[in-house]
Structures are given as C-alpha cells and as structure tokens.
Amino acid sequence: MKGEHNAVIVLAGMIGAGKSTYTKLISETLGSDAFYESVDDNRILEKFYEDPKRWAFSLQIYFLNTRFRSIKAAFLHENNVLDRSIYEDALFTKINYEEGNMSDAEMDTYLDLLDNMMEELDGMKKKSPDLLIYLRGSLDTVLGRIEKRGRSFEQIEGNQGLLDYYTHLHSQYDNWFDSYDKSETLIIDIDNHDLENPADAQIIMDLVTKRLSDVRLNKISV
Template identity: 70%
Template sequence: MSVIVLAGMIGAGKSTYTTLISSELKSKAFYEHVDDNSILEKFYDDPRRWAFSLQIFFLNTRFRSIKEALVHRHNVLDRSIYEDALFTRINYEQGNMSEAEMTLYTDLLDNMMEEIDGMPKKGPDLLIYLRGSLDTHLERIKKRGRPFEQVEGNPELMNYYKRLHGRYDDWFAEYDKSPTLIIDIDEINLEREGDKVLVMQKVKEALKKQQQHV
C-alpha cells in the first residue's frame, strides 16, 4: 500500500505528475479542487475578502482526501493537507486574514492532524517536492492560461507568488511526516518521454527504499 503526495508551488505541475504516477502505478488519483471551486477566482479578485474562506475550503477538501487516501490501497494526491498552513501563513502576513481567523484556522488544522495521527496509517509513504525557479513556475502559470492567475498588471499577485516561492524550501526542510523525493522541474520536462521514464525510476526507487525501512 503506497500513498504518495505531491508538493510544490502554484504552477509546479502537480496534477500532471499525479496523472503520470497514478497511471504508471495503477493507483487512484486525488486532484485539487479547482474547476469546481467557486471561491478560488473570487480570492484572486479580492484576497482580503476571500482568503479565509478559500483556506477553509481547501483544508476541508484536503482533509477528506487524505483520510480517504490513507485507507485505500494505492493512491496519489496532487496536493495534501501538509502544505496548507504555508499558504495560510502567507495570506496572514500579507494582511489578507485577521489574527482571529489565523488562530481559528490553526486550531482547526491541529484538530485535523490529531485525527490523522490516530489513523492506522498515519502519513504518506512518500512526499515528492517539485522544486524549481520562480521563472519556471511563472512560465507554467502563463502557459496553462487561467486568467485569474496571471501576474500581468497585478503587482500584488506577483508579490504573493514571490513570497510563497521564497518560503517553500523552508517548509520542505521542516516537513517530517514521511520520506521525501525532490524533482527539479527546471531540468525535468514531462513532455519528453525520457524524462517520464526518469521520474518513474526515481519514484519507484524511493518507494522501494521506504519499504525496506518499514
């Protein structure tokens, strides 16, 4: 039974990697709710009004996903509950959330993490960090073309991306729920067949190593 979670900033390619890995391992894929999220676009338009609502939406859906994932046989999640606090902290620091909202969110997250710790399987088998330069992330955000994610003419959004990107390595350094694997998205391009093969080799080796230590 292998539970894999993808981690990385907006535009890292988590959904694409999830599709590849879940297909190759014949496992279930869990995707972030974007297309059916009525709050996301509102957040980009007015972050101070919608940041707290958005983070609660994501926290709820990711909690549901990780609970389901930890009892399934094989699955891959394109983002997990473990990163949520980083996004919330950035929104708080930028003034998009009040201290009361931040406290409420943190208490709720702590309660959810206690629930996860009480499950027979307490965490994923592998976290894959898709790490790259800010330029690479911005290029991919532009390429996928969601209008509300674009930075042109929106310095506040650019500042949000810069701050988020600048904090990811620190978040990853503190992550301790499972073994990890770093994939350099500046070098790896899943549009190249050889890179797909290379990624799967790395994933399978990391899972094999983890299973040997269980």
C-alpha cells in the first residue's frame, strides 16, 4: 500500500487521546512520513506543569514555532501524517488565557504571530491538510491514558489545578472541532477502540481509507 495514498493528514484531540499511536499506525499503513510532537526535546513542557503562570506563554510560542515548521514541511511533500497540527494550537492558548496563565498582552502577541504564520501558509502551493482526524473520547478515557503512559508531570494525583486544566480543555474540544473549516474531517471514537487490538486497528484503517477515498472523489467532482 506504500505510496498509494498521497495525502496530508493531521490528528487532533485531547492530551492523552493517543495521537502519536494513531499517527504511527496510519503512516505505516499508508506508507506516509510521520511528524511527531517531541516531548523529550521540549525544555519548557515540564516547567509549564510546575508553574503554568510563568511558562504558559513561552510554551505556546514554542509549540507554535515547531508546529509551523512541521506543517510547512508536510505541505511541501504532500504525503504525511502529523500527530498534532497548528490548527488546534490556539485552543490551548485560549484555555491558558482563560485559566489566568497568560496576560492580555501575551494573548494579543500570540494571536498576532499566529495570524502572520497562517498568512504564510495561505501563500503556499498546498494551503491546508486533506483530512483532519479528531480523536474524540470522554474525560475518563483520556485521564486513564495519561495515567497509563506514566509521565510524572502530567499526573493529576494531588494536583487539583491540573485536573481543572484538563477538564476545562476537554470541555472546549468539541466547540473547537465544530468551528474547524480548513479541510475535510473524520471523527474516531476512542472510547470504543483500542489500537492494541488488531481488529480495532483494522477498523480504524478501514475508516481512514474510506474517508480519504471520499475526500478524493469530492475534489474530483468540484
């Protein structure tokens, strides 16, 4: 199947939704390159969890820069899967602003920079992904997966503030998705699929390839 499905696919979803796992499955099955959001190279992420008011703005600028670089590279090659994209980055910034972790001036600076970057994407030959896959699941599901993957700084035990942050973020994801208009979309219910089960993995890939076929037919008919 390698090389058969030329498309730029982006994953979206809560922290802990499984975006990297889905990216690996989809990219390997379709023969695409994969772009992963690096945690090990991020010197700010753990600092943010320790002191969000001090580090929220720095973290969002870091993410904005790395996601901008990744999506530019993905658009150039037109055969990629990204485990998170620039399009949902503003949601995280909005939540941090609403949580009081960022000032008005920081929020305005971020939005101005984001607008500038989006104008650059609009000037590229390929301007948007072919498909965005939204991994939708309950808060209990994503909290369970966060606990299972075991990053100490992500754990909510004894940290009510972090639980409140996750809850706030989760409550806004459907609204963000409903307003997304850059590409065609596919929703995958992560409450009812486990990629460790080969049968579930096959179901997911059947959904993805069917949706990609529909997207291509729509483009041809336009």
